[in-house]
Amino acid sequence: MEYNDQIKNRVKRMEGQLRGILKMMEENKDCKEVVTQLSAVRSAVDRTVGVIVSSNLVECVQAAEQNGDKTDELIKEAVNLLVKSR
Numbered sequence: 001m002e003y004n005d006q007i008k009n010r011v012k013r014m015e016g017q018l019r020g021i022l023k024m025m026e027e028n029k030d031c032k033e034v035v036t037q038l039s040a041v042r043s044a045v046d047r048t049v050g051v052i053v054s055s056n057l058v059e060c061v062q063a064a065e066q067n068g069d070k071t072d073e074l075i076k077e078a079v080n081l082l083v084k085s086r
Contacts, residue, residue, distance in 0.1 A: 001055065007055075010047075010048045054078075
């Protein structure tokens with residue numbers, strides 16, 4: 001799978017958020033603020049996993065259909081990846 005700039009930018013944004021959280025910790029910010037930011041990063045990771053898995057699933061299903069292969073296993077595998085990510 002090729003990871004496009006949009007997906008890479010999502011990860012870079014998360015990286016920036018994590019750096020900000022480290023700075024907040026170094027500055028002894030209130031734990032509620034830190035936890036709020038950590039929750040935001042977790043949500044961003046979850047959304048990014050969903051985008052990657054769904055994009056990959058579309059590519060794999062299209063390739064399987066072109067080759068005359070069954071897609072059931074690919075779909076099960078994608079669902080398992082999403083379940084594992086939680």
